[in-house]
Amino acid sequence: xxxxxxxxxxxxxxxxxxxxxxxxxxxxxxxxxxxxxxxxxxxxxxxxxxxxxxxxxxxxxxxxxxxxxxxxxxxxxxxxxxxxxxxxxxxxxxxxxxxxxxxxxxxxxxxxxxxxxxxxxxxxxxxxxxxxxxxxxxxxxxxxxxxxxxxxxxxxxxxxxxxxxxxxxxxxxxxxxxxxxxxxxxxxxxxxxxxxxxxxxxxxxxxxxxxxxxxxxxxxxxxxxxxxxxxxxxxxxxxxxxxxxxxxxxxxxxxxxxxxxxxxxxxxxxxxxxxxxxxxxxxxxxxxxxxxxxxxxxxxxxxxxxxxxxxxxxxxxxxxxxxxxxxxxxxxxxxxxxxxxxxxxxxxxxxxxxxxxxxxxxxxxxx
Amino acid sequence: xxxxxxxxxxxxxxxxxxxxxxxxxxxxxxxxxxxxxxxxxxxxxxxxxxxxxxxxxxxxxxxxxxxxxxxxxxxxxxxxxxxxxxxxxxxxxxxxxxxxxxxxxxxxxxxxxxxxxxxxxxxxxxxxxxxxxxxxxxxxxxxxxxxxxxxxxxxxxxxxxxxxxxxxxxxxxxxxxxxxxxxxxxxxxxxxxxxxxxxxxxxxxxxxxxxxxxxxxxxxxxxxxxxxxxxxxxxxxxxxxxxxxxxxxxxxxxxxxxxxxxxxxxxxxxxxxxxxxxxxxxxxxxxxxxxxxxxxxxxxxxxxxxxxxxxxxxxxxxxxxxxxxxxxxxxxxxxxxxxxxxxxxxxxxxxxxxxxxxxxxxxxxxxxxxxxxxxxxxxxxxxxxxxxxxxxxxxxxxxxxxxxxxxxxxxxxxxxxxxx
Numbered sequence: 001x002x003x004x005x006x007x008x009x010x011x012x013x014x015x016x017x018x019x020x021x022x023x024x025x026x027x028x029x030x031x032x033x034x035x036x037x038x039x040x041x042x043x044x045x046x047x048x049x050x051x052x053x054x055x056x057x058x059x060x061x062x063x064x065x066x067x068x069x070x071x072x073x074x075x076x077x078x079x080x081x082x083x084x085x086x087x088x089x090x091x092x093x094x095x096x097x098x099x100x101x102x103x104x105x106x107x108x109x110x111x112x113x114x115x116x117x118x119x120x121x122x123x124x125x126x127x128x129x130x131x132x133x134x135x136x137x138x139x140x141x142x143x144x145x146x147x148x149x150x151x152x153x154x155x156x157x158x159x160x161x162x163x164x165x166x167x168x169x170x171x172x173x174x175x176x177x178x179x180x181x182x183x184x185x186x187x188x189x190x191x192x193x194x195x196x197x198x199x200x201x202x203x204x205x206x207x208x209x210x211x212x213x214x215x216x217x218x219x220x221x222x223x224x225x226x227x228x229x230x231x232x233x234x235x236x237x238x239x240x241x242x243x244x245x246x247x248x249x250x251x252x253x254x255x256x257x258x259x260x261x262x263x264x265x266x267x268x269x270x271x272x273x274x275x276x277x278x279x280x281x282x283x284x285x286x287x288x289x290x291x292x293x294x295x296x297x298x299x300x301x302x303x304x305x306x307x308x309x310x311x312x313x314x315x316x317x318x319x320x321x322x323x324x325x326x327x328x329x330x331x332x333x334x335x336x337x338x339x340x341x342x343x344x345x346x347x348x349x350x351x352x353x354x355x356x357x358x359x360x361x362x363x364x365x366x367x
Numbered sequence: 368x369x370x371x372x373x374x375x376x377x378x379x380x381x382x383x384x385x386x387x388x389x390x391x392x393x394x395x396x397x398x399x400x401x402x403x404x405x406x407x408x409x410x411x412x413x414x415x416x417x418x419x420x421x422x423x424x425x426x427x428x429x430x431x432x433x434x435x436x437x438x439x440x441x442x443x444x445x446x447x448x449x450x451x452x453x454x455x456x457x458x459x460x461x462x463x464x465x466x467x468x469x470x471x472x473x474x475x476x477x478x479x480x481x482x483x484x485x486x487x488x489x490x491x492x493x494x495x496x497x498x499x500x501x502x503x504x505x506x507x508x509x510x511x512x513x514x515x516x517x518x519x520x521x522x523x524x525x526x527x528x529x530x531x532x533x534x535x536x537x538x539x540x541x542x543x544x545x546x547x548x549x550x551x552x553x554x555x556x557x558x559x560x561x562x563x564x565x566x567x568x569x570x571x572x573x574x575x576x577x578x579x580x581x582x583x584x585x586x587x588x589x590x591x592x593x594x595x596x597x598x599x600x601x602x603x604x605x606x607x608x609x610x611x612x613x614x615x616x617x618x619x620x621x622x623x624x625x626x627x628x629x630x631x632x633x634x635x636x637x638x639x640x641x642x643x644x645x646x647x648x649x650x651x652x653x654x655x656x657x658x659x660x661x662x663x664x665x666x667x668x669x670x671x672x673x674x675x676x677x678x679x680x681x682x683x684x685x686x687x688x689x690x691x692x693x694x695x696x697x698x699x700x701x702x703x704x705x706x707x708x709x710x711x712x713x714x715x716x717x718x719x720x721x722x723x724x725x726x727x728x729x730x731x732x733x734x735x736x737x738x739x740x741x742x743x744x745x746x747x748x749x750x751x752x753x754x755x756x757x758x759x760x761x762x763x764x765x766x767x768x769x770x771x772x773x774x775x776x777x778x779x780x781x782x783x784x785x786x787x
Contacts, residue, residue: 040525161406165428165768231519232591241769243412316591317519319769320428 099150166245614729
């Protein structure tokens with residue numbers, strides 16, 4: 001294909017996948033509300049939209065609440081969206097966009113399915129908006145870091161004390177946890193020997209990296225939670241301390257964009273976690289039927305989202321200094337140590353010095 | 368440094384720190400007006416438990432100085448009570464500490480009875496004890512839920528409110544109201560409890576221990592919860608006494624003082640219960656004390672139910688308690704009593720009394736002065752929330768802003784009672 005064709009294909013695909021993920025974002029909010037409600041002995045949204053099914057004379061309401069995200073979106077769009085006096089208007093308006101754009105951009109490199117032929121287009125080596133980027137991991141790290149600008153600028157531009165404190169917390173938190181995240185990401189890279197996400201997915205056959213590197217997967221998940229500012233790391237919008245933190249002065253769809261950014265980042269970081277540690281689109285029979293890849297990665301993403309929601313329902317929030325301490329004194333050393341040990345083991349395996357050691361250890365224990 | 372506060376004219380005006388300080392009038396000592404940030408938390412804030420306003424001087428995230436600003440919920444309850452007859456004044460006490468209306472009813476009623484010199488029947492005493500302990504349990508459930516929510520443990524909040532709802536249903540069953548019960552009245556109770564009452568409370572006693580274990584499973588050994596609460600908001604036993612702390616906050620500082628045991632009222636002296644005491648004096652200790660108190664509540668309620676014997680709940684003096692409805696058709700005297708009580712009420716002799724009981728938040732006291740008429744000459748309450756709040760600046764100095772939220776939750780204030 002010519003570069004022009006590739007660009008057009010990427011544009012069309014990008015449009016479709018962005019829309020799909022925006023819908024996914026809306027239903028993630030519904031999933032969160034429903035799952036939280038079930039965990040907290042509540043019902044959750046069950047009024048907006050249902051399918052009436054005749055049932056024993058009366059009617060049974062099936063899928064109650066599945067139109068709730070649409071209702072929420074309509075509400076957010078038509079809400080009055082006042083701009084407070086004395087805000088820095090440029091920064092104030094720019095911040096929500098800066099938050100939401102990186103959240104969508106991450107999706108460009110995530111592999112959704114293995115290579116297959118779709119009409120005139122042949123996806124090689126795997127199905128993604130921009131397949132085969134050999135610096136995919138770097139792209140992810142770069143784009144996720146931009147997201148924090150949205151939050152910090154929102155805090156700064158709002159001219160509110162709570163918002164400023166939220167913004168400062170966000171930047172400090174991001175710096176602390178980006179380090180651990182960056183180092184942990186090196187482990188799948190080393191094991192697959194590539195920064196291409198498709199190669200990392202293929203490297204997880206037959207064993208997922210989560211079983212080979214459980215500690216790394218744990219650290220990655222925790223750091224991803226902190227990166228997302230999800231509970232228990234949601235300090236920057238700590239409702240109980242800072243009212244709503246950085247977005248306290250926003251209303252209507254501008255607030256909605258922050259909301260959107262948070263949930264879309266949840267989806268994309270779940271997808272990244274699935275790709276790095278849970279075998280991505282891989283699964284049984286995926287070589288024969290490539291479309292199974294979509295289903296597998298969807299299931300893995302939903303599992304990660306469920307875990308995040310479960311954590312939110314269970315854990316209290318960290319304090320600012322404890323968050324810093326946890327990031328620098330616990331997570332970062334574990335990440336570095338894990339990285340070093342993995343690196344040494346990989347080099348030993350390549351040089352063939354590892355096999356005799358394993359043999360002698362087995363002999364010692366087995367006799 | 369200029370500070371922005373909105374004016375009534377809808378324009379925004381720059382105020383200097385001195386002007387602001389004169390305006391807010393908390394009298395707080397501002398250490399460094401140039402470098403530090405003055406933050407006005409509340410009166411509309413999610414975690415100040417109502418309409419408390421805190422003026423906080425912040426150095427980054429650290430609290431340098433803090434002053435509570437109260438009075439946003441002032442309803443003039445004490446003055447209102449002076450203008451109502453003794454029984455009618457009772458309804459104002461429900462609205463004071465709205466999380467434990469039974470305790471407020473009880474302290475005011477006991478003060479009135481002390482002034483009148485009447486002794487209530489054994490059944491009324493036992494029922495009062497059961498209801499007071501039920502409302503202590505309900506109040507502690509609200510405390511546990513809201514203070515856990517302040518630390519963002521949101522599920523505990525909803526579990527606690529689910530169980531509290533059951534207790535409120537019991538209150539509705541006995542009094543017709545969930546919160547504003549006005550059930551404990553001078554001379555006894557409004558009426559006897561319905562027959563469903565005892566089975567309903569027994570059911571509560573059956574399922575509640577497992578629920579308390581659930582809350583503890585979510586919080587007590589949760590590392591994040593321990594990090595957030597241990598060593599936070601510490602107050603020594605000397606300071607606690609000096610600042611007049613009472614209730615669980617005092618007992619968490621190692622002072623073994625509980626009016627139920629040390630100045631017995633009702634029949635507490637004959638009941639078997641422990642007074643939990645912790646020595647650390649921090650938020651975690653206050654949490655542990657209240658959790659153990661909830662278990663002791665259940666023990667007290669169980670003993671009370673076992674002792675509950677049939678009998679009258681009101682004294683036999685129809686100068687104070689209205690005669691039963693059935694008598695009105697037959698007895699002229701009953702009609703006269705009924706008429707006198709509903710038009711004029713009873714009169715209390717001249718003199719003053721002070722009655723203190725242990726409410727869920729600490730010592731609630733009622734000072735009552737009678738002048739021979741049918742209305743109290745003066746009613747004053749010694750509110751535990753009001754006194755406990757005074758030690759907040761001491762506890763939260765040099766702590767983080769997030770700790771202030773945890774400390775407010777741990778001293779368990781109710782703004783309705785602070786502002787009265």
